[in-house]
Amino acid sequence: MLDIKKIRNNSDKILQSLAKKDKNISLDNILRLDDSLKTLTTKLNELQADQNSKSKEVGILKSKGESAEDIFADLKILSDKIKELEKEQRELSSSLKDALLEIPNLPHSSCPQGSSEKDNVVVVEKKTNKELNFNVKNHIDIGKQLDILDFEVAAKMSGSGFPLYKGKGALLERALINFMIDYHLKNFNYTEFFTPFLVKPDSALTTGQLPKFSEDMYHIEKDDLFLIPTAEVSLTNIHKDDILSFDDLPKYYLGYSACFRREAGSYGKDTRGLLRVHQFNKVELVKFVEPEKSYDELDSLVKQATNILDLLELDYRVIELCSGDLSFAAAKCFDLEVWAPGEEKWLEVSSCSNFEDFQSRRGNIRFKNSDGNTDFIHTLNGSGLATPRIFAAFIETHQREDGSIRIPKSLQPYMEISEIK
């Protein structure tokens, strides 16, 4: 959520900046509502001040045992008027808030300009694996041949888009998750969480999934709960409505979760096998940091996620998203993509974003700064990483001519085998 004061005072600049993300945004309605609300509030405050002072007089008279009947007539009129204005104020401010919740975050000035993914910038590209000089298979064929993935059986019970990992495949999936969690825990100062997978609407509002993107999530109607599309939702809401103390910052949180996404409307495009699924596993990193440091924290976040790919011996690139390709809540974002030689495609396996104070305003997450004043904190998150596409790229990259899969050194302790065959 953007700061209404900033919108009020710099509407042209803000609109210009928003247009880099979405040209169709208008602030007219918001400015109009804000103006009405301000006028109304000023008037209401005057009446309330009058009411307060007169009520105080009543208190004094009563304590002396004197009659206050004369004042009551005045107060009755005041009271009626105030109730009327208060109702109007409630309506106005809730309309204003609803409108503000629909406005995306401003892109950071350093983001490349552009309207779509075509304008994204490759900042790092690292291909260290040798070209495979045999008949390269894709992950679906490998999965079938080694009997580690079964999409047919999964579809029988859940429909398409729900992978079933089997045998060494299930082991590999579990090993990847544990390896990634341990890596971040051992090398950086993260606190591990295992969070709820279902959350209340308010939580999804904090991180920006609601109100605009309710169609993307699974919703349990009976209990009004949403299945989390990412652990970002639960991890960020740990501090909803909190005021964190400056000495406790930065806070680095990590959590594995299953992630659930409806992916409505994405049929047919890159949906084969593990490429786009409704349920997947992800280790998520979330940071709560002071505003001055959030861009340094973004850099280190990207590095931390990237290191995993180095250790898994995968080919990858880091993409800096252009303004037009940024998500709703992000001010700046880097995507990590791995090369899948069987699919012959780059697969997005991580998204590392700085939200600045966009989420913290929505979730009312604040901190006491070094001056002792409270201010909204900056939040960041990054996948570290999402498994299904890692899994696909992993078995495609490490496949051998004889059909087996090589397990890199880093992962061997987690699997206790050096190959899947």
Added chain:
RNA sequence: GGAGGCAUGGCAGAGCGGUUGAAUGCACUGGUCUUGAAAACCAGCAAGGGUGCAAGCCCUUCAGAGGUUCGAAUCCUCUUGCCUCCGCCA
């Protein structure tokens, strides 16, 4: 699922329908004292909004939403959360 209890400032914890934004303690900040620290003493210390160059002034907020009343932290209703007991259960 059934029965009951509770919800107040960073924390703990008072609070009669009326000069209560809210006693007190802890924590925190500044000062006095001290070579320094501790202790003691003094002072300050909620958030949000409006207005003003500023000092300041005004308004709102006692889980949330409604209601009663001239006036609500205090009374009523609903919602949410937590706790205790019973039932069920991996």
